[in-house]
Amino acid sequence: MKCLVVDDSATMRRIVVNALKSIGMTDVVEAGDGSQALQACDPSVELVITDWNMPVMDGLGLVKALRANAATAKTPVLMVTTRSVQEDIIQAVEAGVTGYILKPFTPQILKDKISQITAVA
Amino acid sequence: MSVSGDGPAGSDLRTLAIEFQGTMDPVDQLVSEVNIGAEAHTLRGRLVELARVLGRRPDLTALPGIVLRAYSEVTDALGGIQQGREAIRHVTFERLQKGHAKLSQVAHVTESATLELMNGIDRSLGLIDQLAAVVPDHPTAATAIDSLRDELNEFFGHLQFQDITAQQLAGVGGLLEDIETRVQSVVTRFDGRAVTAAVGDGKGQLTGAYNADATFDRISARQAAIDAAFTRTGAQASR
Numbered sequence: 630m631k632c633l634v635v636d637d638s639a640t641m642r643r644i645v646v647n648a649l650k651s652i653g654m655t656d657v658v659e660a661g662d663g664s665q666a667l668q669a670c671d672p673s674v675e676l677v678i679t680d681w682n683m684p685v686m687d688g689l690g691l692v693k694a695l696r697a698n699a700a701t702a703k704t705p706v707l708m709v710t711t712r713s714v715q716e717d718i719i720q721a722v723e724a725g726v727t728g729y730i731l732k733p734f735t736p737q738i739l740k741d742k743i744s745q746i747t748a749v750a
Numbered sequence: 751m752s753v754s755g756d757g758p759a760g761s762d763l764r765t766l767a768i769e770f771q772g773t774m775d776p777v778d779q780l781v782s783e784v785n786i787g788a789e790a791h792t793l794r795g796r797l798v799e800l801a802r803v804l805g806r807r808p809d810l811t812a813l814p815g816i817v818l819r820a821y822s823e824v825t826d827a828l829g830g831i832q833q834g835r836e837a838i839r840h841v842t843f844e845r846l847q848k849g850h851a852k853l854s855q856v857a858h859v860t861e862s863a864t865l866e867l868m869n870g871i872d873r874s875l876g877l878i879d880q881l882a883a884v885v886p887d888h889p890t891a892a893t894a895i896d897s898l899r900d901e902l903n904e905f906f907g908h909l910q911f912q913d914i915t916a917q918q919l920a921g922v923g924g925l926l927e928d929i930e931t932r933v934q935s936v937v938t939r940f941d942g943r944a945v946t947a948a949v950g951d952g953k954g955q956l957t958g959a960y961n962a963d964a965t966f967d968r969i970s971a972r973q974a975a976i977d978a979a980f981t982r983t984g985a986q987a988s989r
Contacts (some may be wrong), residue, residue, distance in 0.1 A: 735904070
């Protein structure tokens with residue numbers, strides 16, 4: 630499964646990529662913000678894992694843009710973020726986020742959530 | 751009216767100015783009537799009235815002294831304001847900005863250290879792979895190697911602390927910037943002069959998007975609450 634990891638923090642991208650690798654997902658591309666992610670997100674990408682707070686285009690903007698494009702409208706998007714207030718969750722669901730993980734997470738939580746959202750998708 | 755008391759000259763000056771105004775009104779009226787060529791007896795009457803008014807204002811001669819005292823007090827007050835401005839400028843630039851620079855330095859050092867730790871773990875995982883290739887069929891060694899790999903991967907995950915603390919530091923940095931801006935506006939009000947930075951702004955590592963509320967607290971409970979809310983909201987949205 631090809632995965633796109635989007636985070637403005639280089640350390641965080643490495644952590645997510647390493648966690649994916651530890652659960653057997655090695656086909657990974659990276660982007661530093663939502664705008665770069667839109668360029669990198671071709672139809673071969675089967676899962677997008679994105680941070681929320683990023684410069685240029687944030688994670689929520691990225692999800693809205695993906696949902697507005699017929700080619701990526703159904704691509705599962707997993708939001709990995711520190712944001713946890715009720716309003717954020719509502720916004721995320723309304724934007725079309727498929728799954729939501731709080732930082733810090735464990736590889737097992739990531740694995741479980743990926744299994745859950747890709748099974749639904 | 752006393753002008754030699756210990757009270758501020760301002761109150762004396764105000765009282766005297768009101769009286770001075772009351773005295774100048776009949777003078778002004780007299781001048782106007784002279785200008786329009788009023789009768790001599792009318793002018794004489796005005797002069798008599800003016801003399802009476804002046805007679806009731808014996809302290810007018812003290813006006814220059816009071817004005818000088820008031821000027822001196824205003825000058826002293828301006829000196830105090832100037833000192834206050836300098837004290838605030840010192841706090842703004844030499845404390846707030848230095849504090850900001852230190853936070854930035856902490857963020858930078860922490861990020862560098864985290865990257866070094868990641869490089870070390872990557873190298874260690876590579877060595878573990880080499881080790882696994884050497885002893886592929888040894889059950890005890892294979893189990894130990896897998897455990898070691900899991901431990902290192904878990905350790906890798908713990909380095910998320912850097913992302914969260916960086917966001918917390920950025921939040922404090924943003925707060926300091928806000929305080930600095932407000933203090934600057936107060937300082938500028940003293941004399942209209944813009945305040946310029948005395949030290950570098952030191953914002954390097956604390957810019958960008960962040961969540962100032964990022965926290966390590968109650969992760970499991972908050973994740974469970976999010977899962978529940980996500981399911982509930984998602985179910986409502988899909989109806």
